[in-house]
Amino acid sequence: GAVVSQHPSRVICKSGTSVKIECRSLDFQATTMFWYRQFPKQSLMLMATSNEGSKATYEQGVEKDKFLINHASLTLSTLTVTSAHPEDSSFYICSAELQLRGGGYTFGSGTRLTVV
Amino acid sequence: GEDVEQSLFLSVREGDSSVINCTYTDSSSTYLYWYKQEPGAGLQLLTYIFSNMDMKQDQRLTVLLNKKDKHLSLRIADTQTGDSAIYFCAESTGGYQKVTFGTGTKLQVIP
Numbered sequence: 001g002a003v004v005s006q007h008p009s010r011v012i013c014k015s016g017t018s019v020k021i022e023c024r025s026l027d028f029q030a031t032t033m034f035w036y037r038q039f040p041k042q043s044l045m046l047m048a049t050s051n052e053g054s055k056a057t058y059e060q061g062v063e064k065d066k067f068l069i070n071h072a073s074l075t076l077s078t079l080t081v082t083s084a085h086p087e088d089s090s091f092y093i094c095s096a097e098l099q100l101r102g103g104g105y106t107f108g109s110g111t112r113l114t115v116v
Numbered sequence: 117g118e119d120v121e122q123s124l125f126l127s128v129r130e131g132d133s134s135v136i137n138c139t140y141t142d143s144s145s146t147y148l149y150w151y152k153q154e155p156g157a158g159l160q161l162l163t164y165i166f167s168n169m170d171m172k173q174d175q176r177l178t179v180l181l182n183k184k185d186k187h188l189s190l191r192i193a194d195t196q197t198g199d200s201a202i203y204f205c206a207e208s209t210g211g212y213q214k215v216t217f218g219t220g221t222k223l224q225v226i227p
Contacts, residue, residue: 044151046159107217
């Protein structure tokens with residue numbers, strides 16, 4: 001149980017296009033989801049906290065207009081990378097807090113984005 | 117599918133050693149990681165170990181791997197209040213392959 005499904009797992013897109021990444025909680029409601037980005041040989045960096053029904057909270061240095069987050073339902077949060085550039089190529093992963101299951105966090109399987 | 121499990125909570129006294137345990141199911145795991153998340157911050161990679169290693173030590177941190185039992189542990193010597201955080205165990209088969217995380221262990225250090 002407590003599975004977060006992230007889709008797609010890999011995507012290649014052209015510069016200037018937009019890419020949407022979905023994060024879906026399959027058997028629980030997630031009022032809060034987190035979006036991370038991993039740079040090569042570095043740790044996961046928290047990009048933003050996604051709250052159902054309200055605006056996402058972005059970490060310092062993360063461009064809100066470039067990384068659009070929508071959390072319209074209790075089971076789905078999306079991250080859209082707009083006007084993608086090669087430097088946006090990275091590994092993106094979402095996470096949800098298991099508030100009703102004693103705590104802890106569950107992670108999606110990640111999305112490998114390559115912008116060419 | 118792959119699964120990584122760890123206990124949710126650990127409380128220790130300042131100056132004692134902390135041992136955070138993790139079990140995983142994927143026998144093809146190549147890399148095993150320990151991440152630290154402080155309140156309001158992102159995940160910080162603490163250390164990692166290759167599956168062909170039994171132990172790795174880095175200052176106050178010691179990672180032990182029992183590949184046969186698929187058991188990973190993180191020992192923090194002389195635990196300080198600044199070590200209070202959530203610690204995530206994770207595994208992958210390498211590079212930018214899928215990374216599977218545990219649910220995190222919240223470490224509380226009592227002064």
